[in-house]
Amino acid sequence: MRLSLATPTDTREFGIRLAGVLRPGDLLVLSGPLGAGKTALTQGIGAGMRVSGAITSPTFVIARVHRPDGGKVPLVHVDAYRLSGVDELDDLDLDASLEESVTVVEWGGGLAEQLSDAYLLVEIDRRDDDVRDVTLTGHGGDWVERLATLAAT
Template identity: 75%
Template sequence: MTEADMTVHCELSTVDDTREFGKRLAALLRAGDLVVLVGPLGAGKTALAQGIGAGLGVTGAVTSPTFVISRVHRAGSGGVPMVHVDAYRLGGVVEVDDLDLDASIDESVTVVEWGEGLVEQLSPARLDVRISRRDDDVREVELVPHGGDWGARLASF
C-alpha cells in the first residue's frame, strides 16, 4: 500500500468543526510526532492546532505563534506537551535549525504551520495536514502520512 492509498480526506463546515477534528487527530498523536500544517492564510491551521492542543491536554491557550515563532505548551495531567511553530517568517532551513526544535521533538508533539519544505529533516516520519478553504468556507482536509507507522494509525481514523 502506498502513502497515497493511506491519505485521509474530509470536509469541515465550521471553525469549530476544525477544532473538533484537531481533538480527534490528537488521539492518534504521541511524543516524537511531527505534524506539518499546510494551507493558505485563513485556511484554519491555527484552529486545527488549538484542537490538537485541547486533545493533547496542554495547559494554557493555544494561539498563533506568528511573532514569537515557537511556543511550548506544557502537558496537563496525563497529557503530552506540544511545540507549536509558525514558520511563515523563517527564511529557510538554517533559521529552522536555529530554533533547536530537534532538541525537544522526542518529548513532545511538534506542530508546524507553514513548515512545508522547511522542517521535514526534523523527523524520518511525519504527518502532513493539507487544508484548503472553499468559497463557501468549508475546509477540505487531507491527512498525508510520510513514513513511520502513520498508515496503521490513520487506518483507525
C-alpha cells in the first residue's frame, strides 16, 4: 500500500485510521529519515487506540508503554535509533509484552523484525515539498487482508 500525506496532521490522521486495523500482538517497524513523520504517525496510532499520555519521541528513554485510557490495548513505543544492535533491543525484553500490546519501533529496520513472525513495515520518505510518501508492506500473518481493508476506508 502506498500513499502520500501532505501535512503532519494528515500523517496523524492516517495513524488513527491505521489503528483501526491493529490488534494485540501487532509489530510495526517504522523507517525513514529524521523528521519524516514516524512520531506523528505513532501519535495518530495512539489516538486511534485511545491510550493515555502524550506520545513523544522516546529517543532518550528508548521505550514507553502507553496504557489504554478508554481503549483496550496498550501501545509500546520504541525508538531503536541509539541501540547498537539486536542484543540491545533484546535486552529491552519487549517480547514479554508483545502478545498483549501493539508495538511500534521507530528506526527498527534490521533489528525489530526478529521480534515476530509477522510485522508491518512502514517506510516514510519526506520529499523536498514536505509531503510524506508512505509505503506499508505486510510481512507474514494477515497483513495483506488488513491493508486491503485499510485502503478501502
